[in-house]
Amino acid sequence: MAKRSKTRTVGEQQIRAFLDKAEEFLRRSLAGLADEDYNAAGLLAVHAAISANDAVTGQYGQRRSTGEDHSKAADLLREVAPAGAREWRLQANRLNRIVGKKHLIAYEGRLISSKEASYLVEQAERFVDWAREIVRI
Secondary structure, X not given: OOOOOOEEEOOHHHHHHHHHHHHHHHHHHHHHHHOOOHHHHHHXXXXXXXXXXXXXXXXXXXXXXXXXXXXXXXXXHHHHOOOOOHHHXXXXXXHHHHHOOHHHHHHOOOOOOHHHHHHHHHHHHHHHHHHHHHOOO
């Protein structure tokens, strides 16, 4: 039997708050890039994607992932996706790539490069843009 992911119920006000957080984290990640604060930019990009995902899964599944394994957030996105929604699968894969960098940025003993940070911010921006398009509040 597969272990069920940890989730928490999400209400409409929380959905709006998660989307607002995603946009704020994304703005600050862009500022971090401009200031050459690459680790901050990368980590804020990760948080932007996580918050955007919480808004999407809150809207479409009335819950968000709360486990420490952030890859489970992408699994939840796939779970709440409409049947046959190719774009949702692509976005879940994008989210998985983004959150997969969190440990590197936050806990490993090296700094990320400008190229790595730019990639993460770009991917997070695409994910947040997609979330903004489909979340209706």
